[in-house]
Amino acid sequence: MGMLRTENAKMVGKLAVISVGMFAFGYVLIPIYKHICELTGINILSLSERQVPGNGVAGRDVKVPANTQVDKSRTITVEFDANARGPWDFKPAQRSLQVHPGELATVMYEFQNVQNRRMAAQAIPSYAPRQAAAHFNKLECFCFNQYVLEPGEKKQWPVAFVIDPRLSKDVTTITLSYTFFEVGGKTPPAPTEPTAALPAGVVPQGAGS
Incomplete structure (x- = not known):
């Protein structure tokens, strides 16, 4: 014994x-x-992004950098991808968008916390091809901050971006991918009983503020 x-x-x-x-x-x-x-050199906010006005606080000062020329002779296909490292729903509202270099474009990403506990998470971006990272300037992005979502809560987050016209003409397609990680140590453990009520409706974050 x-x-x-x-x-x-x-x-x-x-x-x-x-x-x-x-x-x-x-x-x-x-x-x-x-x-x-x-x-x-992968999955990071490029130096050019950090230097663009508005990148410090998502949802503010969303505007095209001064002296940016729209190159209507070229069209870039931007593909959007989402990966969630955990039991939650995370996806782009649309899979692709065609833009001209120098043109301001916006895409929405949808997120829902399907767990029965609060969670804090942050998204990390990546680009393909790798050389596109230095020319993909995000003026507004949920990836600049960490967010806390209640059980069942839904959010829509915008990504406003401009592709630098100096991007190599050999690049005609860019894939922007986000991986969503839970931030450890910032949320309580799962409760022993399921949550009785879930928040309803989609609450836009950052739009129009």
């Missing part, structure tokens, strides 16, 4: 260590991911 208790205690200890390790990994996942992306 004594040996059995000892083995059980060891097992409980191992499970506790694993649980703490998983929590810690989830908490630092986004900083680690961003650091890796900075080293590899």
Whole structure:
């Protein structure tokens, strides 16, 4: 009996260590991911994006940078993709859009927290081909901030962007993809009982503000 208790205690200890390790990994996942992306040059907000007016606060100062010329002789197909690292719904309102370089365009992304607990999350963008990142200027984007959603809550978030006319003419298609990560350590654990009521309706975020 004594040996059995000892083995059980060891097992409980191992499970506790694993649980703490998983929590810690989830908490630092986004900083680690961003650091890796900075080293590899993928899935990051490009320097040109950070320098565009309005990028600091989503939903404000959405305008085309001064002296931007619209090149109507070229058409770029922008494809939109969404990946969710967790049990929630995340998708673009449309799969593609054709724009001229220098033209302001907007696409909406839809998100719903289908869990029975609050959650905080943040989106990380990526681009294909890689060279397009330096020329894809986002003036407004939900990826600039972290968001907290209640159980069942729905949101629509805009992405307003301009493609730099200096983009190589060999590039005719750009894929903008977002991966949505839960931000560890910022939300309570799942309740033991299901949530009784869910918020209804789609609440736009950032539009018109």
